[in-house]
Amino acid sequence: DTGVSQDPRHKITKRGQNVTFRCDPISEHNRLYWYRQTLGQGPEFLTYFQNEAQLEKSRLLSDRFSAERPKGSFSTLEIQRTEQGDSAMYLCASRGTGGSGEQYFGPGTRLTVT
Amino acid sequence: AQKVTQAQTEISVVEKEDVTLDCVYETRDTTYYLFWYKQPPSGELVFLIRRNSFDEQNEISGRYSWNFQKSTSSFNFTITASQVVDSAVYFCALSEMAGTYKYIFGTGTRLKVLA
Numbered sequence: 009d010t011g012v013s014q015d016p017r018h019k020i021t022k023r024g025q026n027v028t029f030r031c032d033p034i035s036e037h038n039r040l041y042w043y044r045q046t047l048g049q050g051p052e053f054l055t056y057f058q059n060e061a062q063l064e065k066s067r068l069l070s071d072r073f074s075a076e077r078p079k080g081s082f083s084t085l086e087i088q089r090t091e092q093g094d095s096a097m098y099l100c101a102s103r104g105t106g107g108s109g110e111q112y113f114g115p116g117t118r119l120t121v122t
Numbered sequence: 123a124q125k126v127t128q129a130q131t132e133i134s135v136v137e138k139e140d141v142t143l144d145c146v147y148e149t150r151d152t153t154y155y156l157f158w159y160k161q162p163p164s165g166e167l168v169f170l171i172r173r174n175s176f177d178e179q180n181e182i183s184g185r186y187s188w189n190f191q192k193s194t195s196s197f198n199f200t201i202t203a204s205q206v207v208d209s210a211v212y213f214c215a216l217s218e219m220a221g222t223y224k225y226i227f228g229t230g231t232r233l234k235v236l237a
Contacts, residue, residue: 041224050126050213050227051167064222097165109155109223113167 010034012114014100020120021090028086029117033102040083041111042075044068045097054098057083090121124149126216128228135204136236143199143231145214151175153219156190156197161211161230173197175219204235 013032021027033040038059043051054073056064059080069075072090077083087094097118101111125148135141147156158170171181173190181188185202201208211232215225 039223043225048229050215050229051225052227053224056222056224064224099167101167103223109217109219110157110169110172111223111225112169113159115164115166118165 012100012102012112014098014114014117016117017115018118018120020122023090023092023121025090026086026088027090027119028084029098029100029119031083031085031100031114033081033083033100034104034112035081037102037104037112038080039103039105040077041101041103042083042085043099043101045099045116046095051099054085087119090119092121095119095121124151124216124218124226126214126226126228128214128231130231131229132232132234134234134236137206138203140200140202141204141233141235143201143212143214143233145197145199145228147195147197147214147216149216149218151218155217155219155223157215157217157225158188158197158199159213159215161213163210167213170199201233204233206235206237209233209235 015030040057042054045051055075057077072088075085097116099116101113103111127146154175156173159167187200189198211230213230214228217223
């Protein structure tokens, strides 16, 4: 059973460019989460998918951010017109449908906007 | 609103010492989950434990133990006989027991275990 994978692991981009990150959850997990973690802080919730439906978005997710999970498997997070304040670790997590509530996290994508 | 507070920003101990990491939470929900995760330097969050709000039994797993007290809204984590490999950032998190189950994390406690 492979865990949650994320690609790329690191991304350096110039301000104003668009970037896209990918997350592949644990195969039997139908729930997928994106979080953002800045230096010295805990992760903050960005958005949640159940299968292909995006059911909740944080107000942290500005109009420049969009997330998709087209077939209920992998997910993408796109940031348009990146700003230096977008520099952070973007974490993806997945969870199954069982009664337990724990999420399993990927290794994250570290974004640096120069 | 839900909130998790980890007041200890950084703790340093010498190997083999015991150390307790504090976690205090706030929620209006009557049922909820509490979690602890470990984030080693590699960055990946590693699940350690989940506790239901209606189960106040303390738990021990090897050198790790957890003390959940609803009366004080605390869910503390103790490492006995710490080892250098325990060095990491530890996060406490809270989630509702319905809906999205999204996490509210504390700011983390960085534990340094010195040889």
